[in-house]
Amino acid sequence: MADSAKRHVVLQGAANFRDLGGYTTTDGHHVKWGKVYRSADISQLTAADLSELTKLNITYDVDLRGHQESAQSPDKLNPNTDYILCPAGSDSLSIMMKGMTKAKGVAGGDSLIITDFYSKTTYLADRYRPFFGKLIEVPADKSLVFHCTAGKDRTGIGAALFLYSLGVPYNTIVADYTATNYYRKDVNEKAIKGMSAAMHIDKDVANEMMMAKKEYLDATFAAINKQYGSVDNFLKNQLGLDDEKLKELKAKFLEN
Numbered sequence: 001m002a003d004s005a006k007r008h009v010v011l012q013g014a015a016n017f018r019d020l021g022g023y024t025t026t027d028g029h030h031v032k033w034g035k036v037y038r039s040a041d042i043s044q045l046t047a048a049d050l051s052e053l054t055k056l057n058i059t060y061d062v063d064l065r066g067h068q069e070s071a072q073s074p075d076k077l078n079p080n081t082d083y084i085l086c087p088a089g090s091d092s093l094s095i096m097m098k099g100m101t102k103a104k105g106v107a108g109g110d111s112l113i114i115t116d117f118y119s120k121t122t123y124l125a126d127r128y129r130p131f132f133g134k135l136i137e138v139p140a141d142k143s144l145v146f147h148c149t150a151g152k153d154r155t156g157i158g159a160a161l162f163l164y165s166l167g168v169p170y171n172t173i174v175a176d177y178t179a180t181n182y183y184r185k186d187v188n189e190k191a192i193k194g195m196s197a198a199m200h201i202d203k204d205v206a207n208e209m210m211m212a213k214k215e216y217l218d219a220t221f222a223a224i225n226k227q228y229g230s231v232d233n234f235l236k237n238q239l240g241l242d243d244e245k246l247k248e249l250k251a252k253f254l255e256n
Helices: 047-055 067-072 090-100 105-118 124-137 154-165 170-178 185-198 203-210 214-228 231-238 243-253
Strands: 036-039 058-063 082-085 143-147
Touching: 036 154, 058 124, 067 090, 082 124, 105 214, 124 143, 124 154, 124 231, 124 243, 143 154, 154 170, 154 214, 154 231, 154 243, 170 214, 214 231
Parallel strands: 036 143, 058 082, 058 143
Antiparallel strands: none
């Protein structure tokens, strides 16, 4: 985490809040700093945190949670923030949570996560098409944050697709995805203990649920390739990112 001091936005009321800037593309460009941020839940932001978001020019918020999640813990936002909820598929996550109580061991946790979440393409387009719409819409002098609850799964896939669209190589995308394990270390330890004690979830299963593992992201990309022929086809035909839109995206978020 050599650049964590620059990448990590330390907030009192949110974990895993970080800048997606600085990554190098396959053709030698760099993702602009200070334009797109990823985070976990932002319903507990303090006044000081909101002031920090103002300094970062964050005026766009893409919420990848479901209707129930967002209603129970509404985002804390500055006035005039452009907010959008992208709930596609998230309201069915409760079924997956019920399955956690029956799963056992590392293999059980891995299977549950990969099979029930990362390998399903059903909701991907509906979830991330509005996200990319906002990325294209955000003005040059403003910034955007997108998030879910843990800032790991739905946010992780969103970050991966965003970086891929800019031409960032897959090994770098994976490194950004698995960096959640570093940024959420303390929060994860508390969450695992809570899941084991309160929900009677097997500790190994809970641990796998809170981990960001390369195999998980691999499963999503493999599923996209199988369903749509390639990730590029998915971006173009499912998310509406034709050559013109991709060019616009790169012009906005890559250094010259």
